[in-house]
Amino acid sequence: MLSPAWTLLAGEGPFFVxxxxxMEEPGNLEISIKNTTGKPANGNRFLGITTEFEYGVxxxxxxxxxxxxxxxxxxxxxxxxxxxENRFRVLEREHWINPVLYLEFEDTNAADRSLLExxxxxxxxxxxxxxxxxxxxxxxxxxxxxxxxxxxKGWTIAENFIAEKNVRHAPYEFGYAVGASRPLALAAxxxxxxxxxxxxxxxxxxxxxxxxxQSFGLSGTSHYLAPTLAWSLPDGPTFTVSPGFGLTGQSAxxxxxxxxxxxxxxxxxLWRKRS
Amino acid sequence: MSRxxxxxxxxxxxxxxxxxxxxPPLQRAPIEAMSRANPxxxxxxxxxxxxxxxxxxLFERECSGCHGKQAQGSAWAPALASPVVKQAPAGAIxxxxxxxxxxxxxxxxxxxxxPQRWQIVTYLKNLx
Numbered sequence: 001m002l003s004p005a006w007t008l009l010a011g012e013g014p015f016f017v018x019x020x021x022x023m024e025e026p027g028n029l030e031i032s033i034k035n036t037t038g039k040p041a042n043g044n045r046f047l048g049i050t051t052e053f054e055y056g057v058x059x060x061x062x063x064x065x066x067x068x069x070x071x072x073x074x075x076x077x078x079x080x081x082x083x084x085e086n087r088f089r090v091l092e093r094e095h096w097i098n099p100v101l102y103l104e105f106e107d108t109n110a111a112d113r114s115l116l117e118x119x120x121x122x123x124x125x126x127x128x129x130x131x132x133x134x135x136x137x138x139x140x141x142x143x144x145x146x147x148x149x150x151x152x153k154g155w156t157i158a159e160n161f162i163a164e165k166n167v168r169h170a171p172y173e174f175g176y177a178v179g180a181s182r183p184l185a186l187a188a189x190x191x192x193x194x195x196x197x198x199x200x201x202x203x204x205x206x207x208x209x210x211x212x213x214q215s216f217g218l219s220g221t222s223h224y225l226a227p228t229l230a231w232s233l234p235d236g237p238t239f240t241v242s243p244g245f246g247l248t249g250q251s252a253x254x255x256x257x258x259x260x261x262x263x264x265x266x267x268x269x270l271w272r273k274r275s
Numbered sequence: 276m277s278r279x280x281x282x283x284x285x286x287x288x289x290x291x292x293x294x295x296x297x298x299p300p301l302q303r304a305p306i307e308a309m310s311r312a313n314p315x316x317x318x319x320x321x322x323x324x325x326x327x328x329x330x331x332x333l334f335e336r337e338c339s340g341c342h343g344k345q346a347q348g349s350a351w352a353p354a355l356a357s358p359v360v361k362q363a364p365a366g367a368i369x370x371x372x373x374x375x376x377x378x379x380x381x382x383x384x385x386x387x388x389x390p391q392r393w394q395i396v397t398y399l400k401n402l403x
Contacts, residue, residue, distance in 0.1 A: 023382055058377070188394055190326075190332065
């Protein structure tokens with residue numbers, strides 16, 4: 001029998017975009033559904049749906065596969081592609097700042113609305129246009145991130161530097177994500193409870209594009225500020241919600257992200273034992 | 276700073292961590308970490324008991340997947356209901372929770388706030 005584990009602080013805490021140095025436990029499988037909805041100024045409301053399978057290969061290596069799709073009001077519903085990412089913890093021990101290297105291959109199309117990161121000159125106009133045309137534009141990209149993060153007095157503080165390149169053509173695109181979060185209580189209560197403050201984590205994310213190698217900087221880029229809240233049920237799933245506010249004219253005015261994740265403890269080992 | 280210097284820094288930090296890697300995790304804790312006292316030990320008995328119960332709850336959620344519901348251990352993780360853990364300094368157990376033992380497959384639990392890690396230590400020290 002597979003035993004479910006309580007996901008007190010799932011993979012990336014309450015964040016949708018920012019990664020911390022917390023790795024998936026070896027053998028554990030976390031399944032998440034992350035949704036993003038928004039309405040660009042000159043387009044229809046969309047809902048990007050991402051299903052994520054995160055597996056702890058080693059204590060220092062986590063691998064994830066994402067399957068993505070979207071539906072747009074007054075248009076269509078379609079599969080938009082997949083991603084495969086790997087995260088490697090560089091240092092064996094915990095330090096005041098902890099680096100993790102991230103490498104991803106993505107095979108999506110321009111109709112993708114997952115918005116798992118913002119890079120280069122990504123803007124709200126990219127979220128408009130008919131799906132039938134956007135799906136023809138293939139985005140096969142390699143993405144690298146340097147993840148730096150720390151745990152300080154109950155706070156988790158993380159900074160991500162992102163570089164992305166289409167495998168077929170220039171340019172290199174850059175982006176960033178920073179976040180801070182904290183559980184509502186640092187000590188756990190002795191009794192089992194669903195609404196104990198330690199079951200909730202609140203945080204704030206800031207993320208956006210930094211242009212390209214030809215034109216690096218903040219000018220003409222999108223940026224978002226997003227409060228986040230996660231609620232973990234004992235022996236159950238973690239629910240996460242994050243309203244994001246566009247900070248520049250290129251950003252979509254408002255994005256609402258919401259998700260649910262569930263972790264299966266020792267999935268890999270029990271699977272091997274059975275077969 | 277040149278790329279060479281950055282690479283050298285990473286290599287140096289990794290090299291510092293290597294020599295102690297072959298020891299069992301509890302013996303790898305530095306002396307200053309071992310000497311850290313469990314803040315819940317100085318509390319009144321009622322609060323200590325509450326910390327023990329909270330630690331039990333956290334243990335079931337965070338640790339029992341590998342170490343077993345009764346901390347009896349499994350094919351891939353050692354028993355924690357053992358004299359070794361019972362006699363270990365509280366600070367050493369806390370250090371292992373913070374750093375993990377990546378080579379032997381134990382992840383870091385530094386994402387848990389310090390009071391929660393001390394609650395787990397309280398529970399482990401009181402295990403019979």
